[in-house]
Amino acid sequence: MIRMFLKERVSWILFFIFLQLLVLAMGYLDTSVPFTSTVYIAFISCLSFVLFIVARYGKETRFYKHIHSVEPSFDLTTIPEANSPFETITHEKISEQIQVYKNQLDKLQTDLEQEKDDILNWIHEVKTPLTTLQLMIERTKDPALRSQLMYEWLRIHLLLDQQLHQKRIPFIQNDLYIEKVDVQKLLFQEIKSLKQWCMQKRIGFDVSLETIDVLTDAKWLGFISRQLLTNAVKYSEDSDVRIRCTSQNGITTLSIEDFGQGIAPRDVSRIFDKGFTGTANHPNHAATGMGLYLAKQVAESLLITMEVESTVGKGTRLSLVFAKENEMIRMTRM
Known part of the structure; x- marks a missing residue:
């Protein structure tokens, strides 16, 4: 800040130095004025000027030091009071600009909330005819047609569910309820919802759970599991999906492994x-690339670590590593 202060006033300093040199030159050229007295006057002037600069530095930089040190914020109380006319102009302009941005931000946030509510209402409205459509499909007598219709119905249902949770994720902290969750019951519900799809692709499930209960949010864990199971079924055929849940040193790990096409190392x-x-031929043009992204966002909010292991042509294993119970309890108290 000292360098900036001196740089800002370099023209005044140079002008003062010029005046002192002029006084010394006049004392040297004018024999009627003792040169020693001229040097003494120049010395006293320079000393006074230095003391003046030091005193003004503290007063004139206080306002700008405060502005430079504060964090970016729309909080008007962080702007210090002005001590000079120029500082007053700066203070007023900054305050006005911040107020404009704050008003714009409030409007955007209100519009975003309204858009979220509209989309959520639309999704809930669509679910009613979707449920009716499911009942109509179940009454279809042709097994092949019924299976195909249920597969397409399931795709729509999963996309709507994904969109619903995507809009809720920014506000997930307001929607968490941490409790003991029965992993087996939750997984079986998700597997049952994918039954028609699995039958069509001839996919089974090999489930082995050493640990049944985990401390987490049931609804959001169900969403994560749904994305992982959907991916496992989507990229597999004529094989089983292996599900394991183990616990070691107080850390529970839930893994879902398929034996499908796998993921390229670069991906x-x-x-x-x-x-x-993915970059490997893009075989699935219907993929949105949102499932695992959303699952990751939810997992971070639940203190769950997601790990992936994959070999091309052999399959993929995605694991959920749950936080220790004391960490989850600490989160609920925040």
Whole structure:
């Protein structure tokens, strides 16, 4: 800040130095004025000027030091009071600009809330005819047609469910309820919902759960499991999906492993990126690249670590590593 202060006033300093040199030159050229007295006057002037600069530095930089040190914020109380006309102008303009941005932000947030509510209402409205459609499909007598219709119905249902949870994720902290969750019951419900799809692709499930209960949020864990199971079924055929749940040193791990096409090594680090659908031939044009991204967002809110292991042509294992119970209890108290 000292360098900036001196740089700002370099023209005044140079002008003062010029005046002192002029006084010394006049004392040297004018024999009627003792040169020693001229040097003494110049010395006293320079000393006074230095003391003046030091005193003004503290007063004139206080306002700008405060502005430089505060964190970016729309809080008007963080702006210090002005001590000079120029500082007053700066203070007023900054305050006005912040107020404009704050008003714009409030409007955008209100519009976003309204858009979220509208989409959520629309999704709930669509679910009613979707449920009716499911009942109509179940009454279809042709097994092949019924299976195909149920598969397409399930795709619509999963996309709507994904969209519903996507809109809720920004506000997930308001929707968490941490409790003991029966993993077996939750998984079997999710597997049952995929029954028609699994039958069509001839996929079974090999489930072995050493640990049954985990401390987490049932609804959001169900959403994560749904995304992982959907991916496992989507990229597999004529094989089983292996599900394991183990616990070691107080840490529970739930893994879902398929034996499908696997993930290319160059893609493994990107599968949780928003909109990423893979680079290996893009066989599934219907993929949105949102499932694992959303699952990752939810997992982070639940203190769950997601790990992936994959080999091309052999399959993929996605694991959920749950936080220790004391960490979850600590989160509920925040």
